[in-house]
Amino acid sequence: MNSPATPKARSELAASPGWLSPARWRRRRNALPASGRIGLALVLFWALLALLGPWVIPHPPGAVVSTTVFAPMSLRFPLGTDYLGRDMLSRILIGARYTVGLALAAAVAASATGTVLGLLAAISGRWVDELLSRLLDALICIPSMIFALIMVAVFGSSLPILLLTAALGYVAGAFRIARSLAVNLSVSDYVEAARVRGEGRLHIACVEILPNMVHPMLADFGLRFMFIVLMLSGLSFLGLGVQPPAADLGSLIRENLSGLGDGAAAVLLPAIAVATLTIGVNLLIDGLADHGRPEGGGGKA
Amino acid sequence: MSLHSGRRAQAARNGAGAAAESSADNHPQVLVKNLRVVAGSPGTPSVLVNDVSFAIARGEVLALIGESGSGKTTVALSLMGHTRAGCRISGGSIEVCGTDVLSLRPREILEHRRRRVAYIAQSAAAAFNPARRIMDQVIETTMIRRLMTGSAAREKAVTLFRSLALPDPQHIGARYPHQLSGGQLQRLLAAMALMSDPELVILDEPTTALDVTTQIEVLRAFKRVIGERRATALYVAHDLAVVAQIADRVVVLNSGQVRESGPTMQVLGAPRDAYTRTLLSAVARRVAQSVAQEPVVATSGASSRPPGEDNRRQLLLAVEGLTAGYGKANDQGLPSSLALLDISLAVRRGAALGVIGESGSGKSTLARVLAGIMAPARGTIRLQGELLEPRMERRSREQLRRIQIVFQHADAALNPAHTVAHILGRPLKLYFGLRGAARDERIAHLLDVVHLDRSIAARRPPELSGGQKQRVNLARALAAQPDLILCDEVTSALDAVVGAAILDLLAELRRELGLSYVLITHDVGAVRAICDEVAVLYAGQTVETGPLQRLDAANCHPYTRLLVSSVPELRSDWLEGVASASPGPAMPATASSKDLCRFLPRCPVRIEGRCDQQPPPLNRTQQGAQILCHQPANRR
Amino acid sequence: MRVTLQLILKRMAAAALTLLLVSIIIFTITSLLPGDAAQAALGQNATAAAVAALRARLGLDQPVLWRYLHWLGGLLTGHPGYSYSNGLPVSAIISKRLPQSLLLAAATTVVSVPFALTLGILAAMYRGSWLDRALSTTTLAMVAVPEFLVATAGVLIFAVKLQWLSALTFVLDHPTPLEFLRSYALPVLSLCFVVTAQMARMTRAAVIDQLSQPYAEMAALKGVGSARVVLTHALPNAVGPIANAIALSLSYLLGGTIIVETIFDYPGLARLMVDAVSYRDMPLLQACAMIFLAAYLGLVLIADICAIVSNPKLRRP
Ligand SMILES: Nc1ncnc2c1ncn2[C@@H]1O[C@H](COP(=O)(O)OP(=O)(O)O)[C@@H](O)[C@H]1O
Ligand code: SF4
Ligand SMILES: [Mg+2]
Secondary structure: OOOOOHHHHHHHHHOOOOOOOHHHHHOOOOOOOHHHHHHHHHHHHHHHHHHHHHHHOOOOOOOEOOOOOOOOOOOOOOOOEOOOOEEHHHHHHHHHHHHHHHHHHHHHHHHHHHHHHHHHHHHOOHHHHHHHHHHHHHHHOOOHHHHHHHHHHHHOOOHHHHHHHHHHHHHHHHHHHHHHHHHHHHOOHHHHHHHHHOOOHHHHHHHHHHHHOHHHHHHHHHHHHHHHHHHHHHHHHOOOOOOOOOOOHHHHHHHOHHHHHHOOHHHHHHHHHHHHHHHHHHHHHHHHHHHHOOOOOOOOO | OHHHHHHHHHHHHHOOOOOOOOOHHHOOOEEEEEEEEEEOOOOOOEEEEEEEEEEEOOOOEEEEEOOOOOOHHHHHHHOOOOOOOOEEEEEEEEEEOOEEHHHOOHHHHHHHHHHOEEEEOOOHHHHOOOOOOHHHHHOHHHHHHOOOOHHHHHHHHHHHHHHOOOOOOOOHHHOOHHHOOHHHHHHHHHHHHHOOOOOEEEEEOOOOOOOHHHHHHHHHHHHHHHHHHOOEEEEEEOOHHHHHHHOOEEEEEEOOEEEEEEEHHHHHHOOOOHHHHHHHHHHHHHHHHHHHHHHHHHOOOOOOOOOOOOOOOOEEEEEEEEEEEEEEEOOOOOEEEEEEEEEEEEEEOOOEEEEEOOOOOOHHHHHHHHHOOOOOOEEEEEEOOEEOOOOHHHOOHHHHHHEEEEOOOOOOOOOOOOOHHHHHHHHHHHHHOOOHHHHHHHHHHHHHHOOOOHHHHHOOHHHOOHHHHHHHHHHHHHHOOOOEEEEEOOOOOOOHHHHHHHHHHHHHHHHHHOOEEEEEEOOHHHHHHHOOEEEEEEOOEEEEEEEHHHHHOOOOOHHHHHHHHHOOOOOOOHHHHHHHHOOOOOOOOOOOOOOOOOOHHHOOOOOOOOOOOOOOOEEEOOOOOEEEOOOOOOOO | OHHHHHHHHHHHHHHHHHHHHHHHHHHHHHHOOOOOHHHHHHOOOOOHHHHHHHHHHHOOOOOHHHHHHHHHHHHHHOOOOEOOOOOOEHHHHHHHHHHHHHHHHHHHHHHHHHHHHHHHHHHHHOOOOHHHHHHHHHHHHHHHOOHHHHHHHHHHHHHHHOOOOOOOOOOOOOOOHHHHHHHHHHHHHHHHHHHHHHHHHHHHHHHHHHHOOHHHHHHHHOOOOHHHHHHHHHHHHHHHHHHHHHHHHHHHHHHHHHHHHHHOOOOOHHHHHHHHHHOOOHHHHHHHHHHHHHHHHHHHHHHHHHHHHOOHHHHOO
């Protein structure tokens, strides 16, 4: 079980010290630090845009609506036009929808599967645990970008495949964390107490262990979402991600790269969009973690 | 400098505390006035220490006593110019050896710690850097100050090791922390503190983490070096009996405030403050109770048991030849490291058996095996004659219900995600199929039984205090209406007063519900308080079993004697008194020592040529006690 | 000592086993190719006979297990087959590109590791200070910024606007130091950008984790200055986690090189891999992936060994 594969997971734990303990999450509600609030605002902003996109776009995103390519910002085209003369605002709104939607779906799939498998490994016998751990340990050893390249080479880059690729590429990390959480919880005195009481495995898994995994897995979910956004944008930037005519934020940067020399908004804005989204998520998680730190020894009476 | 002396003069004029006599040369070594420490944000600070004042004269040992969380460590650390993360000193003054500690700049604070004050922490095992050799750590500050050459410093350290009675003083410094025992590390920590010949030594609960038998050695070593050097010391502790041995004066702290202070004998002998009296009675009650119980058990009487029952009560739990351990099993099916060796015990209905032993003696393993969490390698467990499956998975629900376990760490044993009502309701549903109103009613009743307010049902464990959590734990066990409750160190994580209340509750429940207990503990006092039978565990073996009076019997096992006599008493001359009972020089265990007496290396009355040759025989007394020893009864 | 050696051998064996498992995963995925590689290579209107001939030449008519073993044997002996797209031996193609990638990785390592360690340790030493907070915010943002953004911004500023550096990396045979600097500065710096941030954060976390241990507080209480506490108390205990952090961050380079080599049109292994994806050149893709994975596992293994060797509990039980 202690294969050299574990360090990646270990580091994911180490990079986020402290916030994996459920008790620490309860105290977080009072107030978020300023950076955390900025993060929250950014995340909400992008979530809202992704949600409302199709209803607020001024022009059809695929239509060439201007004769000027790389037009500057104007009233008609608030964010200018792209290398073909399409409206940038509309394209970014729809692009964000792809990026956020795809990454969200993949992150949910990865985290949920990882949690279920981790819980399963922790409570079932040695064999199931050994099998799952070995397999996912091997998977975790494949850096996600390389995994993505292989998947795309074999299966192409349709949306379902991209989703599957991102989910598979990040499920192993979620599994590792979920498993170690569940294993730690399953040797705790209260689970022991439930066992001695004669509770079944399902009760122990769902009622005693799972509720205490939710908060740490949520924090991990945020990080996973961020890395998936980065990976998917990277793929699109290489031309291997979302394929035209559809375009996510990464593809927008790629197709407008020729405007880079002139500093066109069409290439800078999508780049800024990706950066603000990922930084926002990161700030939010960091703020939550900072805030969740315990204040001293805890009360006794 | 003139500013300092000005302050000093003023402080002396104000004369805080009894020791601060006004004459200049009798100026106290330490003078703390109106100290206030707060934590949290400046807007809504929580006060950890409020208006604490005391003085320590040169060569005096002052004890700071109070329960955990009372602010003892916070005060002690502030003398070193240190506060824990998130805390700050918001008022008062601290003067150590004429230096105003609070006005020191960061660089001067380091100098202050290197020269004047030294700190001995509670857990020496954690206080040493695991990656560096002991010697390097002991002489580190001396080397930073360039006081002497490396070899001179090492020589001085070895001298200190010797005077602290450490084994192999020449070479012990070359080891790493994980290669030494807790008691040794604690003394090495003291050596590290004394390297700089400090003017003030702060000892923060230095023996709390140790077994009583180790504590006595460490205490003795501390007392000697403090006496030899006429050191000024602040001794932080929660154990009044320990304090009685070592301190000249006592300050009692509660919720960050001084409740009482004065000479040790006066405070312990004639406490003026109500809180001090509670603390004292928590200690005294245990002794008193055991005295009260003695005649009861001696006549096999029934006053503390359900009336109308036969003397020869029904056998509830019978354990026969239990052997268990950890690690891979060898070809005989025995695990590689044995934690329990051929244990036999019996608990009658309504009786309470105390299983007592030091850490590592196998107490928790016994609890786990009895509960079925861990399967034994050998031996049988019978509940009312019915053979129990070794593993709980294969025991019937009814069998599981009849034996309940209460864990040591109350907070770890309660799921933080559930409400108290959910926690108590689960066994009711599982074992009795109770739901709805009937269940709620039963939950309320259970809370009444353990003297908790009914409103607690809606709360979650993180919102409860340690004592409340342990009561909920107990209520959960009671919900199953068990015959037998296994209590694994149920009071050791609690403060004396809270722990005493839990023990009272256990005694009351036994009286009223006719429960049986197996009370597993390292605390002789707890056993005395509620048990009527005792089993003494040493290195996985029961060296002695029998009625509670065995603890004080003249012919008890040598280890029982050592254990019982190591429990500190409130008399201040106790430490000197037990000095003679100290074990002889440790004897190397021979290779063929497998079946020999496990206590051999530490036994003060071993018989050369016999104890180190043959396994000890099991002696039975008329009262039904069993003792595993070679020595004839009159010589033990 | 024996225990340590045993432990190290065990780790090496486990790493080898993992590499084997990984090779199975990679081979399985690449054999799931919908349709047929031969068909794909020859196009839709190739004759059935031509396809069959190519299938036989590529060994596609053999059972999967045999193909896997054959491929594995080829990898181990340095002959991982022939490229689908140009028929050259994969080993020949890779051996031209590998040194370039190694050069890039080495340059990045030499710049980023000392820099990141210094930053991380400084931040830990003065934690809570403005320096720490500034570093923490900056590195937090840096981790979240995609590498392609960094690289393109670098090109825009330094190559297009300021024209200090070259946007494309020309590999010269005997570059002068200045030429070398001009052509390598941008790719190396782009890679360093993200990797350094990651490494510095993890180093800081590892050191601070040690500083929160009771022994660090004890050292402070005996009058050891904070810099010294970090250097002589925390660092020896943080060697394992820091080595781990370095290994992981450098492996993060892999993702980065793929993007950066593409942007700068750098003739390295990662670029080769991206091309292999575009041409669905499976043998080339498999070989590139296995090289990257072996490098990754090797780094992690070295970090693991560092952790074992630096732990006295394992060294002297
Ligand atoms: N870093 C901290 N921040 C906030 N409160 C703390 C901190 N450390 C301790 N406390 C609180 O201060 C009180 C006193 O603690 P302490 O001095 O450790 O008591 P003692 O040494 O008597 O056990 C407790 O209520 C504890 O929870
Ligand atoms: S058997 Fe011998 S060594 Fe063991 S306790 Fe008895 S006298 Fe001591
Ligand atoms: Mg304390």
